[in-house]
Amino acid sequence: MLELSNVNVYYGPIHAVKNISLKIEEGEIVTLIGANGAGKSTTLKSISGLEKCEAGEIKFRGENIHSLTPTNIVKLGISYVPEGRRIFSKMTVMENLEMGAYTRKDKKGVKEDFEKIFSLFPRLKERKEQIAGTLSGGEQQMLAIGRGLMSRPQLLLLDEPSMGLAPIIVKEIFSIIENINKEGISILLVEQNANMALKVSDRAYIIRNGEIELEGKSKEMLEDERVKKAYLEG
Amino acid sequence: MEQVLQQLINGISLGSIYALIALGYTMVYGIINLINFAHGDIYMIGAYVGYAVTRFLGLGFVPALLISMATCSILGILIEKVAYKPLRNASRISALITAIAVSLFLQYTMMYFVKPDTRTFPDVLSSNKISILGGKALLDTKNIYIILITIVLMLLLQYVVLKTKIGKAMRAVALDKDVAQLMGVDINRIISFTFAIGSALAGAAGVLVGVYYNTINPLMGTVPGLKAFVAAVLGGIGLIPGAVFGGFFLGMVETLVSAYGGSIFKDAVAFGILIIVLLIKPSGLLGKTVKEKV
Ligand SMILES: Nc1ncnc2c1ncn2[C@@H]1O[C@H](COP(=O)(O)OP(=O)(O)O)[C@@H](O)[C@H]1O
Numbered sequence: 320m321l322e323l324s325n326v327n328v329y330y331g332p333i334h335a336v337k338n339i340s341l342k343i344e345e346g347e348i349v350t351l352i353g354a355n356g357a358g359k360s361t362t363l364k365s366i367s368g369l370e371k372c373e374a375g376e377i378k379f380r381g382e383n384i385h386s387l388t389p390t391n392i393v394k395l396g397i398s399y400v401p402e403g404r405r406i407f408s409k410m411t412v413m414e415n416l417e418m419g420a421y422t423r424k425d426k427k428g429v430k431e432d433f434e435k436i437f438s439l440f441p442r443l444k445e446r447k448e449q450i451a452g453t454l455s456g457g458e459q460q461m462l463a464i465g466r467g468l469m470s471r472p473q474l475l476l477l478d479e480p481s482m483g484l485a486p487i488i489v490k491e492i493f494s495i496i497e498n499i500n501k502e503g504i505s506i507l508l509v510e511q512n513a514n515m516a517l518k519v520s521d522r523a524y525i526i527r528n529g530e531i532e533l534e535g536k537s538k539e540m541l542e543d544e545r546v547k548k549a550y551l552e553g
Numbered sequence: 554m555e556q557v558l559q560q561l562i563n564g565i566s567l568g569s570i571y572a573l574i575a576l577g578y579t580m581v582y583g584i585i586n587l588i589n590f591a592h593g594d595i596y597m598i599g600a601y602v603g604y605a606v607t608r609f610l611g612l613g614f615v616p617a618l619l620i621s622m623a624t625c626s627i628l629g630i631l632i633e634k635v636a637y638k639p640l641r642n643a644s645r646i647s648a649l650i651t652a653i654a655v656s657l658f659l660q661y662t663m664m665y666f667v668k669p670d671t672r673t674f675p676d677v678l679s680s681n682k683i684s685i686l687g688g689k690a691l692l693d694t695k696n697i698y699i700i701l702i703t704i705v706l707m708l709l710l711q712y713v714v715l716k717t718k719i720g721k722a723m724r725a726v727a728l729d730k731d732v733a734q735l736m737g738v739d740i741n742r743i744i745s746f747t748f749a750i751g752s753a754l755a756g757a758a759g760v761l762v763g764v765y766y767n768t769i770n771p772l773m774g775t776v777p778g779l780k781a782f783v784a785a786v787l788g789g790i791g792l793i794p795g796a797v798f799g800g801f802f803l804g805m806v807e808t809l810v811s812a813y814g815g816s817i818f819k820d821a822v823a824f825g826i827l828i829i830v831l832l833i834k835p836s837g838l839l840g841k842t843v844k845e846k847v
């Protein structure tokens with residue numbers, strides 16, 4: 320479904336992503352794990368068109384997307400839920416969801432999807448008219464995911480959805496991620512919480528200093544001594 | 554007492570003008586963090602368009618207002634595209650210097666075409682004095698027009714910003730450009746739209762001033778432009794309610810100072826208040842309590 324081949328991204332002189340190749344098949348949850356600053360967010364930004372991929376190829380369902388604008392990439396069916404939630408803090412919950420549906424013209428479908436999001440996140444329904452910035456961290460993350468889903472993506476890019484949340488909320492978020500996947504949406508999950516990420520995903524890539532260090536089935540990674548030592552302990 | 558009432562009415566009228574201009578400053582700042590110093594000159598051009606439409610085409614007040622608003626919105630879009638867009642990623646000081654250059658360019662281009670002389674605006678609104686409160690104050694119908702039109706325009710703006718899709722996109726862009734883009738918002742279109750709306754309001758202010766004070770000249774935008782900027786900062790730059798509040802507040806203060814302290818002090822008082830507010834509450838008088846930012 321999505322294929323990155325030898326992707327490189329630079330911030331001026333900083334070479335943040337080096338020759339990364341990775342693949343997501345239809346229906347998969349793939350996780351990309353790595354330490355802070357490894358290049359995870361940059362990889363997602365290059366897929367969603369926020370950062371330019373200087374060399375290499377990004378293909379979505381066979382179509383080259385690395386020179387498209389973020390708008391056109393959303394329209395193709397890729398939605399990026401950014402790190403740190405980045406909800407529109409001074410707008411209401413409902414307005415945030417409406418922004419998620421910005422590219423859509425099918426009013427009826429959008430209405431149905433609001434209800435879908437509210438059944439996925441009942442807590443958002445109660446807070447429909449609330450200013451988003453006043454929500455708790457977990458609710459803000461739910462809103463960010465809900466907003467991302469409002470464009471009806473086929474592929475959802477999630478950037479550290481567990482960041483800064485209490486363990487019980489993290490569990491809830493991860494089970495929602497699994498539910499979203501069951502609806503047929505493929506997911507690329509970026510995480511520092513390697514343990515949880517490996518448990519919910521099918522395959523995993525480990526990124527270090529901008530390079531893919533290791534890849535494989537998530538189950539096997541959980542047993543891998545090198546992974547255990549570097550990412551699962553402590 | 555009568556005099557106070559009379560001055561209040563004048564203050565609200567003047568405040569309406571400041572508020573209309575200040576809205577453009579604040580909206581543009583909210584979207585691209587630029588103080589558009591050419592904004593006062595768009596207001597001046599709005600006044601000249603109103604003048605031309607009424608004098609040479611013989612049209613009435615309402616068509617003059619609408620044509621002036623439309624012309625100014627196109628002018629605003631053009632200025633952004635030609636002068637500011639290439640500097641989107643440049644330092645703020647480059648953009649600021651460019652804004653001042655655009656301001657001078659508009660002033661002196663206009664001066665070339667319309668001559669520096671002051672012109673008398675045609676009397677398109679009948680001016681009837683109505684005595685109110687049992688003869689305690691005189692209300693000029695022109696005051697009523699100015700205040701009513703300002704209120705209508707502000708309600709319209711409020712509707713667009715709060716209720717329409719493009720208004721929501723505008724607020725989203727002001728809050729987080731990257732994420733707005735991720736939602737599929739075309740940032741360039743929103744910036745153009747913001748300039749169009751802000752400039753249209755300035756154009757309306759230009760026509761209202763022409764009608765109210767009767768005289769216009771190519772440099773008429775400088776001082777009100779600066780005052781409206783002060784008003785926007787007073788209320789909290791980037792905040793729509795702040796611009797409205799700051800505009801009325803400043804209009805009121807200036808009118809009262811001119812009436813009771815002598816008009817030579819009015820500018821000093823306006824800028825004095827600005828300095829005090831910036832020292833005590835740099836985010837503006839409505840800076841913290843009102844959260845809506847555009
Ligand atoms: N906007 C930026 N400008 C310059 N350097 C950046 C920028 N964003 C990220 N970087 C650098 O790129 C590298 C990768 O960052 P990032 O992709 O955010 O890592 P991660 O998401 O894995 O924590 C880091 O060294 C970071 O400092």
Ligand SMILES: [Mg+2]
Nearest residue numbers: 359360361402
């Ligand atoms: Mg990151």
